[in-house]
Amino acid sequence: MLQTLDKEARLTEEAHRLYGLLKSVSKDKNAKWTYEDCLAAAPYTLSINRFKKEQNAVILAHSYTTPDLVYGVADFRGDSYELALKARETKADVIVFAGVWFMAETAKILNPEKKVLIPAGRAGCTLADAITGEEVKKLRAQHPGVPALCYINSLAEVKAQCDACVTSGNVFDIAQKMPGNELIFVPDLLMAQNLEAELVRRGTPKKIIAAGGSCYVHGHYRPEDVQKLRAEHAGIKVVAHPECPIEVCRLCDYMGSTKGMSAYVAASADKCFGMLTEFGLVNRLEAEHPDKTFIWPCGICEYMKRNTLANTLEALIDPRPEQVVEMEPALAAAAKKSIDKMFELAQ
Structure with missing residues (x-):
C-alpha cells in the first residue's frame, strides 16, 4: 500500500512538473497540453529519466520533436549544429538522439566507441535522401578542383565525399572561407539559391553548383x-x-x-x-x-514526430536493431573529416 501511494505521489509530482512546462505549448492550433496529458506522460518520463541515469545516457532532442520529449526527458535541445557539438563533447556512455537518421549517424561518427540510439529508427529526411555519395562523387568529377560543401542534412556517404560539412547557421560564413569562385553545394537546392544570393550581398560572389532536393516542410x-x-x-x-x-x-x-x-x-x-x-x-x-x-501557417515534419516517449523508453530498455546506429569504420572516418572541418571553419 505504501509503495502504491509512493508511486502515485511520484506520478503526481512529475505530472505537475510537466504541466508547468507544457501548459503554454500548443499541441495544434486550437488545443493545449492538459494536466491529464501530462499525467499520462509521467510514467514514461519517470522511467526514461531513471534508465538514462542508470545507463549513463544523454538524450539529445531536436527542436522539431514533440514538447514532451524536449522538456520531459532531453538533456540538451537545439538545432543540428548545437546537438552535434553536444554529441562531440559528451562524457556519457550512451547517446540517445531524438531526431532523424542523419543526426544520429553524425553522433556515431563523432563517437565511434559509444552506443548511439535513435528512438524513431531509420527516420528519413527528404534532404538527406535526395542524393547519394556516388552521385556526389560523379558531380565532383564533372567539376574537378571545385570545393564541395554538404549540408549537415546528408548521409555519411555524402559527407565522406565533401570537403566540409555546414549547417544552416554557419553555411554563409564557411562558404566565404572556401577557396575559388565556384562551389559545389548539396543536397539543398533552395538553400543553394539563398547561399548564392547571400554571398553576392556580402561582396564575395561565387557560382554555386547545386544538386539534390528540398525540405518538404x-x-x-x-x-x-x-x-x-x-x-x-x-x-x-x-x-x-x-x-x-x-x-x-x-x-x-x-x-x-x-x-x-x-x-x-x-x-x-x-x-x-x-x-x-x-x-x-x-x-x-x-x-x-x-x-x-x-x-504559424503550416509545416510539420512527420519524420521528427516519429520520436515518442514510448519508443525512447524502448530504445533504452531493449532497442530494436533499427534503433541502434552502426557505422562502417572507414566510412565514419571519411565522413568525420568533413564534420571536423566544419567545426574548424565555424570557429
Missing part, C-alpha cells in the same frame, strides 16, 4: 504566406529558414537557422512573429516566450 512556403501574415497581423515580424524558397526569404524580416530564429525572437522587442518553419520550434518559442504571439 520549408520548401512548401510561398510568398503568399508572407503576404497573408502581413495583411492579417499589423506589425508582424516574419522569420524564415534558409531551406525556404529564395522568393519567400526575400520578403521576410529575418532568415536564419533554428537557433538564429530563436535568438532573433528572444532579442526582439516585437510581440508578434510569423514562423515559416517546423511546428516544433513554434512549440518551444511559445513555452519560452509566453508574452509573445506566434503565427
Whole structure:
C-alpha cells in the first residue's frame, strides 16, 4: 500500500512538473497540453529519466520533436549544429538522439566507441535522401578542383565525399572561407539559391553548383504566406529558414537557422512573429516566450514526430536493431573529416 501511494505521489509530482512546462505549448492550433496529458506522460518520463541515469545516457532532442520529449526527458535541445557539438563533447556512455537518421549517424561518427540510439529508427529526411555519395562523387568529377560543401542534412556517404560539412547557421560564413569562385553545394537546392544570393550581398560572389532536393516542410512556403501574415497581423515580424524558397526569404524580416530564429525572437522587442518553419520550434518559442504571439501557417515534419516517449523508453530498455546506429569504420572516418572541418571553419 505504501509503495502504491509512493508511486502515485511520484506520478503526481512529475505530472505537475510537466504541466508547468507544457501548459503554454500548443499541441495544434486550437488545443493545449492538459494536466491529464501530462499525467499520462509521467510514467514514461519517470522511467526514461531513471534508465538514462542508470545507463549513463544523454538524450539529445531536436527542436522539431514533440514538447514532451524536449522538456520531459532531453538533456540538451537545439538545432543540428548545437546537438552535434553536444554529441562531440559528451562524457556519457550512451547517446540517445531524438531526431532523424542523419543526426544520429553524425553522433556515431563523432563517437565511434559509444552506443548511439535513435528512438524513431531509420527516420528519413527528404534532404538527406535526395542524393547519394556516388552521385556526389560523379558531380565532383564533372567539376574537378571545385570545393564541395554538404549540408549537415546528408548521409555519411555524402559527407565522406565533401570537403566540409555546414549547417544552416554557419553555411554563409564557411562558404566565404572556401577557396575559388565556384562551389559545389548539396543536397539543398533552395538553400543553394539563398547561399548564392547571400554571398553576392556580402561582396564575395561565387557560382554555386547545386544538386539534390528540398525540405518538404520549408520548401512548401510561398510568398503568399508572407503576404497573408502581413495583411492579417499589423506589425508582424516574419522569420524564415534558409531551406525556404529564395522568393519567400526575400520578403521576410529575418532568415536564419533554428537557433538564429530563436535568438532573433528572444532579442526582439516585437510581440508578434510569423514562423515559416517546423511546428516544433513554434512549440518551444511559445513555452519560452509566453508574452509573445506566434503565427504559424503550416509545416510539420512527420519524420521528427516519429520520436515518442514510448519508443525512447524502448530504445533504452531493449532497442530494436533499427534503433541502434552502426557505422562502417572507414566510412565514419571519411565522413568525420568533413564534420571536423566544419567545426574548424565555424570557429
